[in-house]
Amino acid sequence: MDVAVSKKKWVKIKKYFPFYLMMLPAVIYLIINNYMPLSGIILAFEEYSVKGGIYGSKLVGFDNFKYLLVTKDAWIITRNTILYNLAFIILGTVFSIFIAVMLNEVPGKRMKKIYQTVTLYPYLISIVVTAYLVNSFLSTETGFINKAILGSFGVENISWYSEPKNWPVIIVVVYLWKNFGYHTILYFSTLIGIDRGYYEAAALDGASRWQQTKYISLPFLKPTIITLTLLSIGRIFYSDFGLFYQVPMNSGALYDVTQTIDTYVYRGLMQLGDIGMSTAAGLYQSVVGFVLVLGANFAVKKISADDALF
Amino acid sequence: MKRFFAVVLSILLMASILTACGNSGKTQGTQSNGEGKESGQGNETKQEGEEPTKLVMYMAAAGNMEDAAKVAEKVNEYIKPLINAEISLNYINMGSYSEQVGLMIRSGEQIDVMFSFEGDTKNYIRQDALTPLNDLLEKYGSGIVEQIGEDNLKAAYVNGTVYSLPSLKDMAISRMFVYNKAMADAAGADFSNVKQINDLTDVFAKVKAKYTDKSMFGGAGGNAKNFEVWDWDVLSDSMGVLMNYGDSLKVENLYETDEYAQLCNLMRDWYEKGYIEKDFATSSETWTSRLQAGTAFGGITSYKPGAVEAVEAQTGIDCGYVILTEALSYTSSIVNTNWMIPASSVDPDKAMQFMDLMYTDPVVANLLLNGIEGTHYEENEDGTISRIDPDNNKYQEYLGWAYGNQFITKVWEGNALDIYEKTREFNASSLKSKALGFSFDNSAVVNEITACTNVANKYRTALECGAVNPEEILPKFTADLNAAGIEKIIKEKQAQLDAWAANNK
Known part of the structure; x- marks a missing residue:
């Protein structure tokens, strides 16, 4: 045989x-x-x-990894990195799908194109420019929020860059504003690939818009959602460096809520320039990401085997 | 910046392949100038028809350096008969200099003569990337030693080995407040009683009363850490310092001293009174641009002969100044900019001979610092020089002070002709830290340094520009530093310093 x-x-x-x-x-x-x-x-x-x-x-064995794990900051940077990424994955996915479905409903090719471009635009702006756009809102003395909004209601000015408590929200909002367009396009391209026949048949049977979305669009989107989410989970231990470094203007008072593993290593090793230690950080991130992807894929396989990546 | 690690890692990994290719290239290189090397090591007399050694030099720049190749040609014409070598001049913008040169050094690319800042130099030494200069200095460097001065050169020694040569410039640090004279006169400000930084508060009160919409203190230096240097010896990284002009050998935690607390309180006071801009901590504007734009009354910078004139030339504003701290020399103030021969040099002997010319030969030094006479600068009647067509000049080395030896070059317009002698006097007459010459080896405490650097970055900026209340934040800062292991760094530093002091009695 x-x-x-x-x-x-x-x-x-x-x-x-x-x-x-x-x-x-x-x-x-x-x-x-x-x-x-x-x-x-x-x-x-x-x-x-x-x-x-x-x-x-x-x-030197595992000496290079020590600085990532032994300090008090280790907990803060791990927490920030993972929680922000979870928020990004969940909110980003929901928001992008919502916009993609809306976009799909827009009648007329021209308007669709216009909306598509408009939603993608923030994604194309450099993060440094984004940081200054945010700054024009948040600047203590000249910012739009302090001057035009709080000022006109007689509320006391907020020193945005030295008050950590608002930043988890600001970071998430800036992330969504900047990135939703890109993900929307990915979902939207799946949506336009769906045969119009399904919708026509559903409409003939009296399905409402919401029912059409729920029973046709979302099931078709499922594989895309799972793939994109799995890919994001693989990068859960990485953070968008620009978003956490540039947007808070590198303000020390905000480190508790803006320090992630990438900014921590960058700030700490700028002075030492130690290749071994920075490689160690990169390896640590990849290994954790790899394990998480395997784990998530395993979970998907258990629930619905067809949609697993491998 | 985005995905910093991915980029660094991939560059590194690419470099591993490139070095493999580079190595084969290098063997070829050594073959072709093998003869030159032998003769260079054997005796200094040059042989006819021998190929000149090709040296590669890297330096930071802050202006347009398009004509570097033309200047290199002139330099080569001059040095070929002297040392039978050719140099290629490479300039990298100051902002990205450390990063780019760091990558080249670590991947073993050929560099023969190179400029670097103190922090980077320390890393290169730790990573074994530099050629020890002791023997070379003995062979070719008597002129260099004479120019730098044996006492100053001592600061460059690390455990008996010298890897880098300090550039000749103001080697002591004295801080001063520079202000807009017209504003001071209009407000009737009186600086005669100002002896130290606290005394500025009264002056500011008076000026602020007249110019209510302006900030009084525009900052000190490039970033928002206003007291990066002051009247203490930073002992290379500010983690453990010698207070009071380094008058004792007791290493102290700067952030727990009363003096530091007082400075923070003063800044908080100024901030609350509106003397410091509210957004100062996150602004990247320099104090000179604030002075120029008329939004600030003045700022703090280092005093040296000609420094105030330089600010006036840069901003176009008539300035007054008042000195706040006495001039202090310590290891870092001497070696903060320096020159070295990387381990990747194809011919360290020739590189050293070139450095010798750079430090002692006015022709070479003038070409490197100022460009070609008639093309880039012209001499005035009084003996000073001025830039030709300043807007389109293609050789604008504004970092002349960082070059090997500025003291043997021509003086720029607007300065006194004896400015360099004055600078030498300034260096000689400064206070000397007791630890002058001591150099901290941080390899035993790298984890602690990384952690403490992060903690300091987190708190210092906000504290040193008054954005937060020191009474609340300073104790947190010191607590976090202790948790990050600053005590271990200080202990290590003290032990090394004691051993050094015992050897240098």
Whole structure:
């Protein structure tokens, strides 16, 4: 039997040989670009010296990881990174789907195009520009909120950049404002791929708009939602550096609520320039992300096997 | 900035491949100038027809440096007969200099002569990226030693080895308040009683009464940490300092001293009285641009001969000044900008010979700092020089003070001709910290330093510009520092300092 199987396999390989050949350049590229550099992970376990180089420096075990775990800040940065990302994933998904469904309902091609562009626009703005847009709202002396809104109601000015309590909301709002357009486009592209026949049939049977959305649009969106969410979960231990560094204007008073793992490592290692320690942080983030993706995928598989990524 | 690690990591990993390629290139390089190397090590006489060694130099810049290659050509014409070497001049903008050069150094790219700031230099030393200069200095550096001065050079030694040469500039730090003279006169402000920073409060009260919409104190330096340097010896990183002009060898926690608390209280007072802008902590505007725009009365900067004139030239405002702290020399004030030969140099001997010229030969120094006479600058009748066509000048090195030896170059217009002698006098007459020459090796406490740096970043800015109440925040700051292990750093520093003091009696 073994012989038969291997023979069958061989025939198959022969049959598809040209395709394997076509795949070769891409595979080589992938190996050179994505897999060979992986050996550099060894840096995370080394006390890097220029003379020793990447593979010849002194090995120090897990020493480089210590600074991420031993300090009092470890808890704060982990909490901030994960909670913000969870908020982003949940609120971002709901908000983007909502907009995508609305967009799908807009009659007329022209208007659709206009709305599509308008929603995507914030995503294309550089984070530094975004930071100053936010600043024009929040600046203590010249900001729109203090001057025009609080001022006209006679409420006392708020020193936004030194009061941490408002920032969890501000960060989430800025994130949604900046990123919803991009995700909306992804969901929207799935929606326009749905056969209009379903909607027509539903309408004939007297289904309301809401029922159409609930029983046609959302089920079709499910695979996209799961894929995007799984990808986000894989990056749950990373944070949007610009959002947490630039938007709060690097204000120290806000660190308790804006410090994430990326900004912490950046701020701490700017002075030391230690390659081993920064590689360690990157590796730590990837490993946690990898485990979470596997876990989430496993959970999805249990619930509905068809939608799992792998 | 976004996804900082992804970028750093990928660059690093790419670099691992590139170094592999780079190494093969390097072997070729050494083959071609192998002869040059031997003769350079053996004796200094040059042989006819020998290929000149190609050196690569990196320096920070703050202006348009398009003509660097042309200047390099002139330099090469001059140095080829002297040391049989050619130099390529590379300038990187000051803002990204540390980052870019750091990556090159760590990936082993060829650099032969290089400028760097103190913090980076320490990292390079820890990572074994520099060539020790002791022997080279003995061979080629007598001129350099004479120019820098043996006492100052001592500050550059780390455990008996010297890796970097300080640039010749103002090597002591004295802080002063520079203000808009017209405003002071109009408000009738009297600075005669101002001896220290507290005394400024009364002056500000008077000026503020007349100019109610202006801020009085526009800041001190580039970022919002107003007391990054003051009248203490920072001992390289401010985590454990010597107070009172470094007059004792007892390492103290700066943030727990009364003096620091008083400074924070003063800033809070100024902030509440409106002398400091409310958004100061998050603004990136420098005090000179505030002075120029007329939104601030003045700011704090370091005094040195010609410093006030420089502010006037930059802002176009007639300025007065009052000195707040006495001039103090300490290790960091001397080695905060320095020059080195990275380990990746193809020929450290030639690199050292070039540095020797840079520090001692006025022709080389003038070319590097000021450009080509007739193209980039012209000499005036009184002996000073002025920039030709300042707006379109293609060689604007504004960091002349960071270059090896500014003292042997021509003086820019608007300065006294004896400005460099005055600067030397200023350096010589300054107070000296007791730990002058001591250099802290932080490798045993890197985790604590990372943690404490984060804590300091969190609190210092807000405290030092009065945005928060020190009575409430300062105790939190010191508590967090203790939790982050500042005691361990101080203990380590004290032990190293004691050992150093015992060896240098």
